[in-house]
Amino acid sequence: MSNKTWTAVDDYIVSSLFEADPVLDAVIATNRKQGLPAIDVSAAQGKLLSLLVRIRGAKRVLEVGTLGGYSTIWMARGLPADGKVVTLELDAHHAKVARSNFERAGVSDKVDLRVGLALQSLAMLGSENAGPFDLIFIDADKPNNPNYLSWAMRLSRPGSVIICDNVVRDGTVLNEDGRDAYVEGARAAFSFIGGDKRLDGTAIQTVGAKGYDGFAIAIVE
Ligand code: SAH
Ligand code: DHB
Ligand code: MG
Numbered sequence: 001m002s003n004k005t006w007t008a009v010d011d012y013i014v015s016s017l018f019e020a021d022p023v024l025d026a027v028i029a030t031n032r033k034q035g036l037p038a039i040d041v042s043a044a045q046g047k048l049l050s051l052l053v054r055i056r057g058a059k060r061v062l063e064v065g066t067l068g069g070y071s072t073i074w075m076a077r078g079l080p081a082d083g084k085v086v087t088l089e090l091d092a093h094h095a096k097v098a099r100s101n102f103e104r105a106g107v108s109d110k111v112d113l114r115v116g117l118a119l120q121s122l123a124m125l126g127s128e129n130a131g132p133f134d135l136i137f138i139d140a141d142k143p144n145n146p147n148y149l150s151w152a153m154r155l156s157r158p159g160s161v162i163i164c165d166n167v168v169r170d171g172t173v174l175n176e177d178g179r180d181a182y183v184e185g186a187r188a189a190f191s192f193i194g195g196d197k198r199l200d201g202t203a204i205q206t207v208g209a210k211g212y213d214g215f216a217i218a219i220v221e
Pocket of ligand 3: 039
């Protein structure tokens with residue numbers, strides 16, 4: 001589902017509130033030219049992630065699902081000079097494109113990109129004692145949402161913020177029939193956050209250039 005007005009309002013938000021950003025425009029153009037799917041967060045959502053990093057005062061950020069690094073760059077920009085984003089990506093081509101985008105955006109020194117199955121990379125981060133992370137953005141294969149949320153709990157501390165993308169997806173989150181693994185992943189995020197006493201969360205429905213979807217957001221108690 002998409003709507004002309006939603007996209008026009010997103011354009012209005014960006015043109016009224018954001019500086020012209022040829023670097024991020026080039027990142028999006030590169031991602032399309034390299035054949036990456038157009039599932040990067042929108043500019044308005046990317047800026048929200050960047051603001052959340054700043055609001056939290058985060059120094060260590062974890063992202064599950066890099067794609068071409070568009071959301072990674074937004075979050076890296078919200079970090080202080082000694083901050084770091086660890087971002088996890090399975091697809092070697094996506095990772096290669098992301099690396100070149102990090103160079104272009106001047107954030108390579110703030111980004112630790114790990115290629116492989118996110119569940120394996122998370123286990124590695126666990127054994128390295130790489131946590132705790134102050135903010136964790138989950139945006140990869142949706143059926144693994146509960147596994148990623150479990151890892152997020154292990155790699156966080158009280159006060160950490162956990163954000164999960166695509167939890168509304170045109171309202172299909174209401175489908176209880178269990179036939180769509182994507183929807184099940186969204187619903188699993190709700191049951192995880194709702195069922196874990198250490199998490200206090202909500203979800204925000206969003207419309208915009210990327211259609212009708214939403215973020216779940218929670219704080220670790
Ligand atoms: N956060 C990005 C979009 C991520 S799209 C942005 O907003 O710019 C989801 C990404 O997750 C894709 O690049 C896909 O290759 C990756 N992915 C899918 N399954 C994965 C897995 N098991 N482990 C790691 N990454 C995975
Ligand atoms: C899809 C994945 C995403 O992370 C997203 O933001 C939009 C769509 C998808 O797999 O279709
Ligand atoms: Mg997403």
